[in-house]
Amino acid sequence: MINIKTSGAGRRMARVAHMRALKSGAASFALALSVSYVALPSVAEAQQYRFSSVSIEGNQRIEPSTILSYAGIARGETVSAAQLNDAYQRVLGSGLFETVVIEPRGNRLVIEVTEFPTINRINFEGNRRIKDDALNAVIQSQARRVFNPSTAERDATQIAESYAVQGRVGATVNPRIIRRSDNRVDLVFEIFEGGVTEIERVGFVGNQVYSDARLRRVLETKQAGLLRAFVKKDTFVPDRIEFDKQVLRDFYLSRGYVDFRTTGVNAELARERDGYFVTFNIEEGQQFRFGQITTISEIPEADEVEFQDSLKIRPGVVYTPSLVENSIARMERLAIKKGLNFVRVEPRISRNDRDLSLDVEFVLVRGPRVFVERIDIEGNVTTLDRVVRRQFRIVEGDPFNPREIRESAERIRFLGFFSDADVQAREGSAPDQVIVDVDVSETTTGSLTFGGTFSTSTGPGAVVKYNESNFLGRGQKLGLAITTGTDNRQYSLNFAEPAFLGRDLRFGLDLSYIETDNQNAVYDTNLARFRPSFEFPVSENGRVQLRYTLDMSEMTDLASTAGALITSEAARGTEWSSALGYTYSYDTRRSGLNPNAGVLLEFGQDFGGLTGNNQYIKTTAKAIAQTKVLNEELTLRATLEGGLLNYISGSGRATDRFFMGSSVMRGFDPGGIGPREVNGATNDSLGGNSFVVARFEAEFPLGLPEEYGISGGLFYDVGSLWSLDQTNADVINEGFKARQVIGASLFWKTPVGPLRFNFSRALSKETGDQEQTFDLSISTEF
Incomplete structure (x- = not known):
């Protein structure tokens, strides 16, 4: 419905238009009666018309010849009543006229039209959430074009859908026109944005293994909670629901539930239209594990035993498609390494319902002889071609491998440089040639933060x-x-x-x-570091970093209460040291066999003495293991970390030794444990040349609505910091003495980042230790 705002002159124009519409309707009705009359069986011959002239009336912008071309009636042509009706429908269907009247007057045919007005300008009223430029991009109506009511109605629907994507499903849009002179109108879209229609509840029907809370953590769609003003994923978006269905399937498939399916999603709108209740109806099925893993070769030069030995799948492991994909990629890389081109690996899976296992047979077959003709990259304005091209493990002239192309596409998307990246292969200049097209859309990659x-x-x-x-x-x-x-x-x-x-x-x-200005110490420090490094992979999960470190340190503004050791160390003034070092890391958290468990191992050493008087070896090691149990509701994590600073010649000072802050061992102040120099007013933390700490923690839900992002945890830390290369009679806690801490944690996921509140108590501590019963880490950016 198009509502018209008019002044006095406008109302007169409206009455004229109304009379014309009545006249048009009457003429159409008369024409229909004449057509039906001539169609009666009692009439022996249909009525015929012949016009010596055709006149066009009422047109202002549209040329008469254009209207005649739509009508399709020429002077002197004999036409029937049905043909006149067809002419009427064609002229009206052009979308250029409000009314059309075709009236025979003797030997003259009169076509009277009322043109649609021209749009003078388009305005949006009531929009605050979406700017005018964004709304102009979704409508088809344009200024200085002919106004069409149907198009305006479709535009109103598109605008309402733009608001629905933002969760404002109650938004209404009414198109109105304001008449102007010279048959012009202003088109106004009156918008009532309404409030955000949030998702009040996300539920599941049919889940037996995983709880609603666990599945809700998988979805992109979130329930509205305390942070609804910041969390934008708690609005109902149909496209997001479809994405969540695929995410749920991937979640179950990666855990061996190959028969999982979503039978339907019910989204019920509350009576007040201010909230949705979304329910996923699912069927989990049974969990399958890998059965027999075999390899056969249909290529004579490919040794199936050698390819079988390259597999890391073992029977009894929970089935996951990603493990099959990784195995195929590993076997194809082995084929390339052995100089076997066009080798394809086809997995053939046999299902055993009796023992809930899947036998996988990897078949080595010869693929088609197709080569990569070229790689075309489009859409990158800032990013150089070589940045995109190096994500491919193949170059022009190499054998074409569809799997490698898919993996390259994933690597391009993982860069984070593009909002969209599409990689497609098409036939090249010959049937055995393929062109790889890469179409990307760049996004912002820089940020300036004040926080x-x-x-x-x-x-x-x-x-x-x-x-x-x-x-x-x-x-x-x-x-x-x-x-x-x-x-x-x-x-x-x-x-x-x-x-x-x-x-x-x-x-x-x-x-x-x-x-630092007297930060947890009786002196100030100035520390500078220059560290170049190189890092490269040495295995599927292992990497090595080689580095050179040049350090400068000085201790200044020493307090009068400082002890003898700190005083002597500060008196050494500015010191420079340099070292060559390496770190080996082994990380299975992303590429491991178990999606719920991972291991991180790090071992590094720095060999100092290239400059300065001190020669030393600084060794650090860390091992972290994590797993999820009780249907992934409980996260268990164990960390073992240690360090050893061994001086071959010379000696270190407080700026060189290890200190144990709350990030290393909870329950104590930074510098709160380890060797100390104590004498009267002197109570200086000296650090230590050796430390070791074991941290054990569990994280679990607290039963609160998960949209609040609050969970709990318990932890137990045990460790020690000890050993000095110089000492005196005032030094305490120089030897190894284990401290133990227990505590509880409160985790809160907020839009500004995860917060952690630690409440701790020391079970065992030594004289001089400084306990910290509460610790909070928070970072706010705006």
Whole structure:
């Protein structure tokens, strides 16, 4: 319905239009009667018309010849009443006229039309959430074009759908016109945005293994909670529901439930139209495990035993499609390494319902002889072609491998440089040639952040950060940061080239300068570091980093209460040290066989003495294991971490030794445990050359609505910090003495980041230790 706003003159125009419409309707009715009359069986011959002239009336912008072309009636042509009706329908169906009247007057045919007005301008009223430019992009009506009521109604529907995507399903849009002179109108879309229609509840029917709370954590769609003003995923979006159906399927398939399916999704709108109740109806099925794993070869030169030995799947492991895909990729890479081109691996799966197992037979077959003719990249304005091209493990002229193309597409999307990346293969200049088309849409990759920080150990502070993950379009990472606190200031620059010299070799450069003002100590420090490094893979899950470190440290503004050791160390002034080092890391958290468990192992050493008088070996190690039990409701995590600083010649000082803050061992202040120099007013933390700590923790839901993002945890830490290369009679706690801490944690996922509240109590501690019963880490950016 098009509602018309008119003034006095406008009302007169409206009455004229109304009379014309009545006349048009009467003429159409008379014409229909004449057609039905001539169609009666009693009439021997249909009525015929012949016109010596055709006149067009009422047209202002449309040429008479154009109207005649729509009518399809020529002068002197004999036409029937049915043909006149067809002519009427064609002229009216052109969409150019409000009314059309075709009237025979003797030997003259009169076609009287009323043209649709021209749109003078388009306005939007009542819109605050979506700007005018965004709304103009979704409508078809345009200024200085002919107004069409049907098009305006469709535009109103499109605008309402734009609001529905944002969760405002109650939004209404009414198109109205305001008459102007010269048969022009202003088209106005009156918008009532309404409120956000949130999802009040997400439920599941048919789930037996996993609880509603566990499945809700998988979905992109979230329930409305305390943070509904910030969380935008608690609005009802049909496309997101469809995505969640696929996410649910992937979740169950990765855990062996091959028969899982979503039978339907019910989305019920509350009577007040202010909330949705979404229910997923699912069938979990049974969990399957891998049965027999075999390999056969249909290629004479491919040794099936060698390919079988390359597999890491073992019978009894929970079935997951990703493990099959990884095995196929591993076997195809082995074929390329052995010089066997066009080898394809086809998995043939046999189902055993009796023991709920799936036998997998990998068959080596010869694929078609197809080569990559070229790789075309489009859409990248800033990003250089080579950044996209190096995500491919193949180049022009190599054998074509569809699996490799799919994996390359995933690597391109994983870069984070593009909002959309489409990779397709098409036939090239010959049947045995393939062209790979890469179409990308770039997105913003840089950020400038002004923020605030707070920590129970360093107090409040301010942060200014600049990060660019695609520096100059080269795929390089650049970071600049200035952090200031109550008693510290830090300046840092980080740069990384992920493909140094075009290889899988990451070059990094870290520069930092830190100033502290009596931060948990009786002296100030100035620390500078220059560290270039190279990192590269050595196995599927292993990487090695090689680095050079140049450090500068000085201890200044020593308090008068400082002990003899600290005083002697500060008297050494500015010291420089340099070291060559390495770190080996082994991480299965992403590529492991179990989606609910992972292991991280790190071992590193730095060999100092290239400059300065001190020669030392600094060794650090860390092992982390995590798993989820009780249907993934309970997360268990264990960490073992340690370090050893061994001086071959010379000696270190407090700026070189290890300290155990709350991130290493909870329950104590930074510098709260380990060797101390105590004498009267002197109570100085000295740090230690050795430390070891074991951390055990469990994280679990508290029964609160998961949309609040609040969960709980328990932890137990045991560790020690000990050993000095210089000592005196005032030093205590120099030997190994284990401290034990128990505590509870409260986790809160907020839009500004995850917060963690630790409440702890020391079960065992030593004289001079400084306990910390509460610890909070928070970071706010705005």
